[in-house]
Structures are given as C-alpha cells and as structure tokens.
Amino acid sequence: MQIPTLKKSYLLIATVLIGLNAQANEWQPVEVEQLIELPVNLIEKRIQQDFNLSPMASKLSHIESALVSQGEKIKALQAIVQEAKDNEMIDEKVNLVKVKSDFLDNMQEGQLLRQKSLSQKIDLYQAVLEKLYQQQNRQQSSALYQVKQQQEAARERMEKVMAKVDAAMSEQGLTQTTPYADEFTKNLAKINKLKEAIQSHKANMSPMVNGIEVSTEEYVRQLLMQVASEQSLLDQEALMLSYMSRLVALDAQALEYAINIEDEDASGSKIESTTTPATSVSLFL
Amino acid sequence: MKFFNTFALIAVVSVFSTSAQADNNLLSLKNLERERAKFLHTMLSDADSPDQKRQQILMSQRHLIDMERMVIRDDRLTKSQSDLVKSAFLQFDLTFLMHSSAEQSAQPLAHWMKQVGMDTQSVINAKPGFRK
Numbered sequence: 001m002q003i004p005t006l007k008k009s010y011l012l013i014a015t016v017l018i019g020l021n022a023q024a025n026e027w028q029p030v031e032v033e034q035l036i037e038l039p040v041n042l043i044e045k046r047i048q049q050d051f052n053l054s055p056m057a058s059k060l061s062h063i064e065s066a067l068v069s070q071g072e073k074i075k076a077l078q079a080i081v082q083e084a085k086d087n088e089m090i091d092e093k094v095n096l097v098k099v100k101s102d103f104l105d106n107m108q109e110g111q112l113l114r115q116k117s118l119s120q121k122i123d124l125y126q127a128v129l130e131k132l133y134q135q136q137n138r139q140q141s142s143a144l145y146q147v148k149q150q151q152e153a154a155r156e157r158m159e160k161v162m163a164k165v166d167a168a169m170s171e172q173g174l175t176q177t178t179p180y181a182d183e184f185t186k187n188l189a190k191i192n193k194l195k196e197a198i199q200s201h202k203a204n205m206s207p208m209v210n211g212i213e214v215s216t217e218e219y220v221r222q223l224l225m226q227v228a229s230e231q232s233l234l235d236q237e238a239l240m241l242s243y244m245s246r247l248v249a250l251d252a253q254a255l256e257y258a259i260n261i262e263d264e265d266a267s268g269s270k271i272e273s274t275t276t277p278a279t280s281v282s283l284f285l
Numbered sequence: 286m287k288f289f290n291t292f293a294l295i296a297v298v299s300v301f302s303t304s305a306q307a308d309n310n311l312l313s314l315k316n317l318e319r320e321r322a323k324f325l326h327t328m329l330s331d332a333d334s335p336d337q338k339r340q341q342i343l344m345s346q347r348h349l350i351d352m353e354r355m356v357i358r359d360d361r362l363t364k365s366q367s368d369l370v371k372s373a374f375l376q377f378d379l380t381f382l383m384h385s386s387a388e389q390s391a392q393p394l395a396h397w398m399k400q401v402g403m404d405t406q407s408v409i410n411a412k413p414g415f416r417k
Contacts, residue, residue, distance in 0.1 A: 144366065146371075147366070150371070150374035153374075154374050157377060158381060158384045161388040162354070165384055169346070173343075174346075181354075184354075
C-alpha cells in the first residue's frame with residue numbers, strides 16, 4: 001500500500017513527538033564504566049549532577065513549584081471557608097476540593113518520578129559494586145597479585161630484623177654504612193614526606209562514612225543503603241498520600257451530599273408525609 | 286614486499302625489546318643470586334688465606350645485606366611472572382640469607398646448610414665419589 005508523502009510526513013512528525021514526550025521525563029544515568037574510573041568520593045556527586053541535568057529533574061522542579069503555588073491557594077481557600085457553615089460557601093468549598101485534588105495529582109506524579117529515579121540509582125550503585133567486585137576478583141586471582149603479596153609478606157618479615165642485621169655488622173667492625181644505605185635513608189625521609197602530602201591531599205582523601213575511613217566497596221555499599229532507605233521513606237510517603245487522597249474523596253462526598261440537600265430544600269421536592277390515615281379519618285366521617 | 290620486511294623487522298625488534306625489558310625486571314634478583322653464590326663459594330673455599338677470606342666474607346656480607354634490601358623493595362620484580370621471582374619469595378630463608386640467619390640468630394653458612402638439608406654429621410659421613 002502506498003502512503004502519500006504528506007501522510008508519511010505526518011506519521012514521522014507524530015512518531016518524533018511521541019518519542020520526545022516519552023523522553024521528556026526520563027533520566028539516562030551515566031555509564032557504569034565512566035563511574036568506576038572516578039575517585040570514589042566523586043561517584044555520588046557525579047550521579048547527582050547527571051540527574052540534576054536530566055529532563056526528569058526539571059520535571060520534578062516544575063512539579064515542586066506547582067505544589068508550592070497550589071499549597072498557598074489551599075491555605076487561602078481554607079482560611080475563607082474555615083468559619084462557613086455546611087451549606088454556606090459551596091463554590092469555594094468545591095474549588096478547595098478541586099485544588100486539593102490537583103495538588104495530590106501533582107504530588108503523586110512527583111512521587112512516581114522520585115521512585116523511578118531512586119530505583120535507577122539503586123541499579124546504578126549495584127552495577128558499580130558488581131564491577132568493583134569483578135575487578136577485585138580478577139586482580140586477586142592474577143599471578144602478579146600473588147607475587148606482590150609474597151613480596152609484601154617478605155618485606156614485613158625482613159623489616160623486623162633489619163636493625164638486628166645492622167647491629168651484627170657493627171659488631172664485626174663494619175660501622176661505616178654503604179653509599180646505597182646512606183642514599184636510601186636520605187631519600188626515605190623525603191619519600192615519607194611526599195607520601196604524607198599525597199595522603200593528606202583532598203583529591204586523594206579516602207572515602208569517609210560517619211568520620212571513619214572506609215574502602216571503596218564499603219562506601220558504595222553505604223550509598224546503596226542510603227538510597228534504599230530513601231526509597232523506604234518514599235513508600236511511607238506514598239501511604240500518606242493515599243490517606244490524603246481518601247480525605248479529599250470524603251470531603252468531596254460530604255460536599256456532594258451538602259449540595260444535594262440544599263437543592264432539595266430549594267426545590268421543595270421533599271415529600272411532606274402529612275397526609276396519613278390518622279389525619280384523613282375526618283374525610284370519611 | 287619492502288613494507289612486509291619493515292613490518293617483520295619492527296616485530297622482531299619489539300619481541301627483543303620486550304624480552305630485554307623482562308630480563309631487566311629481574312636484574313636485582315639475579316645480582317643477589319650471583320652475590321650469594323660468590324659468598325657461599327668463599328665460605329666453602331680454602332684457596333685464600335684466613336685473613337683474605339675474612340675480608341672477602343665481610344665485603345660480601347655487606348653487599349648481600351644491601352642487595353637483599355634492594356630486592357625486597359624492587360617493585361619491578363612483581364611485574365614479572367618468572368619462576369625465579371616466585372621461588373625467591375617462597376624460599377625466604379635461602380634468598381634473603383643475611384636477614385633470615387640474623388632472624389634465627391644463626392651464622393649465615395650454618396643457616397644455609399640447614400635450609401638445604403645438610404648438618405655436620407652428614408658432611409662428616411660424606412664420601413667423595415660419583416653420585417649413585
């Protein structure tokens with residue numbers, strides 16, 4: 001079947017628009033490979049920065065400003081209808097329920113976006129942790145790592161007896177140190193100073209959790225726990241939201257009831273049951 | 286054809302340079318092995334006078350102490366997968382003879398003999414001849 005050119009163009013535009021709409025509230029997190037290249041302290045900041053630049057974050061920001069203005073509107077309407085009786089200021093009361101409902105709709109949308117962003121963060125942290133474990137396992141199982149471990153063990157063992165060896169040499173009359181030993185000792189002091197400077201450099205700081213230095217894996221695990229706890233609190237907020245929705249529904253129900261009563265009073269449609277057999281007896285006598 | 290020749294030459298040169306680099310990684314360990322062999326040879330030899338022997342042993346011990354420390358600090362060794370490196374660290378007592386003998390409060394030669402399974406009795410009982 002031949003589709004006319006104009007129709008094809010419309011179809012293309014429609015497809016692009018649908019695609020844009022679908023992406024409008026999305027967040028495409030940064031690649032895991034890029035994250036694990038960063039100093040661990042910066043992982044969280046990089047993710048947050050990436051999120052802040054996403055359409056999802058700007059949508060959340062719009063929702064937040066809408067919630068603020070709707071909240072103020074609700075307060076103003078509440079102040080107006082506060083003193084009104086059940087059958088008074090019905091329009092204002094209807095308006096209040098409507099604004100409350102819109103407020104809750106926005107809040108629910110924000111809630112869903114936050115839930116989505118948190119589950120994306122959880123996936124991201126889990127992927128980072130997985131990569132870190134893989135890297136560590138690969139490193140630890142390598143032959144070179146084994147040799148390095150053996151050298152470190154040997155170095156520790158040797159360092160314990162170095163003073164004893166030097167003392168033994170002195171006893172044999174060799175008090176003069178070798179050029180290598182002299183230079184090494186001089187350089188060692190300088191190296192230690194450089195090491196201290198590197199260790200205290202802010203760009204090389206180990207990750208800290210509650211003031212305690214932790215490993216990279218531990219830090220990412222803590223971040224994961226933090227996001228999981230945020231998610232748990234968000235679930236609790238969702239429950240609050242559902243109760244708030246229930247209250248608005250009850251308000252609307254009560255209002256509907258009040259409006260119906262008023263209508264009935266105004267139209268006088270209420271059937272007065274004054275004509276009873278007892279009152280009608282005289283008609284038959 | 287000329288291109289392939291150049292390519293082959295580059296490949297050969299790079300193989301040799303890699304092998305030379307791998308060899309350089311083991312330099313400190315090989316020096317230590319040679320120095321220890323010389324030390325043990327001096328200890329077991331009676332070609333020199335006692336005074337000359339004593340001087341040579343002292344000098345060799347001093348070299349060995351430095352070299353053992355060089356090897357233990359040499360990070361190039363851990364970039365090698367050579368069996369020489371693996372066995373050097375596994376056999377700490379033999380490789381780092383000066384430090385391990387001081388650790389055990391023993392004379393270097395006595396400690397070495399113990400490590401290779403020789404004692405005074407086995408030396409006394411030994412007879413010159415062909416290995417059976």
